[in-house]
Amino acid sequence: MTKRVVVTGLGVVSPNGIGIPAFLHAIKNGISGIKFMPRYEELNFSCRVAGMPDFEWEKLINYISEVTLHGLKGTNIAYGLAAALDAWADSGMDYETDEPHWETGCVFGNSIADTEAMKNVIIRVDNKEAKKLGSRVVEQAMNSGVTSYISGRLGLGNKVITNSAACATGSQAILMGYEYIKHGYAKRMLTGSAEHVDTYVYGAFDSMRVLSRKFNDHPEQASRPMSLTAGGFVPGSGAGALVLEDLDFALARNAKIYAEVLGGSSNSGGQRQGGTMTAANSTGVIRCIQEALVSSRINTGQIDLISGHLTATNADNKEIQNWSDALSRTGDDFPLINSLKSMIGHCLSAAGSIESVAAVLQIAQQFVHPNINLEDPDPEITNRISVDCLPVNMIKKEINIVAKANFGFGDVNSCLILSKYN
Amino acid sequence: MTRTEILNELKKVFAPYTTNKELLNSINDDTDLIRDLKINSANLVDIIIDAENKYNIEIDFDAADKMINVGSCIDVIREKLNQKNVEYR
Secondary structure, three states: OOOOEEEEEEEEEEEEEEOHHHHHHHHHOOOOOEEEEHHHHHOOOOOOOEEEOOOOOOHHHOOOOOOHHOOOOOOOHHHHHHHHHHHHHOOOOOOOOOEEEEEEEEEEEEEOOHHHHHHHHHHHOOOOOHHOOOOOOHHOOOOOOOHHHHHHHOOOOOEEEEEEOOOOOHHHHHHHHHHHHHOOOOEEEEEEEEEOHHHHHHHHHHHOOOOOOOOOOOOOOOOOOOOOOOOOEEEEOOOEEEEEHHHHHHHHOOOOOEEEEEEEEEEOOOOOOOHHHHHHHOOHHHHHHHHHHHHHHHOOOOEEEEOOOOOOOHHHHHHHHHHHHHHOOOEEEEEEEEOHHHOOOOOOOHHHHHHHHHHHHHHHOOOOOOOOOOOOOOHHHOOOHHHHHHHOOEEEEOEEEEEEEEEEEEOOEEEEEEEEEO | HHHHHHHHHHHHHHHHHHOOOOHHEEEEEEEOOOOOOOHHHHHHHHHHHHHHHHHHOOOHHHHHHHHHHHHHHHHHHHHHHHOOOOOOO
């Protein structure tokens, strides 16, 4: 007997809004969080814009003790903590507990520790001053740093796992949390992901020539998924968090319910049949989407909205084709589809969780957020699906089921099916 | 540098690592860093590094092991300062 799983809390640190009220306002109104970065000009990057949250470091004192804050350097950890603790509070739970929450676990993902913070470590070691590093480096360098800070602050006592699957990390974390509850291993899972694109990671993407470089003077127009003039993605940073609960457990404590997770799938195209380290095997993508539908016991016609991966690279057209093939829907019959990346850029490991927060909000408040910078949709896309499927303004509409997918380097895929709670 | 002067300076060194600010103001030689000030044992390393930087001294492993309460911290710091042949008395 498997359990139904619902979303009871949300938290977000996004380039276009920190905290759910600001983020909700931004996505309803198509507000961009992409800004010009003077530092990237100094560094001779080709792309000089980014989605960087207006994060006030001092406000971390609202989340952790001053002893913990002293010595905290990892920006990804800070983002993850803020989003996760906001989601926890939003679900109606207290931060303080003496007994661990044995029924609650955590799956929180990320890509890499804050390399800028780690640079200071490297310099000290190279200067033969390793003795001066202190006690706080290891916990922030380890991949499980973010989950350790979150679970330690909240006293989470069930499975605590750090996942990493490049750009599919966030939706995969939510899927894993969902599976633990569904199979009865936990009553509640705090799920999500965090990413801080520091200058070193940014530079490495810049060198791959996959970033937007023609809109440095117009940062808000730089992220253009599905547009004919899309010329690469805009790196973004932040974190998203969702509290998932066993439905009966949530009902028993009168928790607010935003939406239900119906199912999902995570797979890999095996870097075969056209799939590579950086490109998706379409067969793998289509299988992932179709398996998500099967696990959710819905048919292809029931999807009202797709929250795409859609990064604003030449992979967008292929992604639309894969969705169309997976759902056997084209033209006017295709669901509405949007890309949050048009407003916040591509938050890599955090993309899936921030976009899932947006998807849940669209279900809870019955709207579809706009695609911005889509005044010139790619004809190869509109030859397959109707231009009416690509909203450029917010739409108020009945939204019952949303498919949320992300695809990452390594040819990894994750697809979640989210539904209105009935 | 007198014991009292070192004690007053040590309060600033300990401050980032304890949430018990009231007790910090009234520490004496017998105050235990872990038991009384509730300092995380891992943070003792950070306190030693901060003290090294503050007094421009080097606290070796054997000396660090002695730094359990405020009095032994002052002893170690005074000893290391004296080893530098600096006149602090």
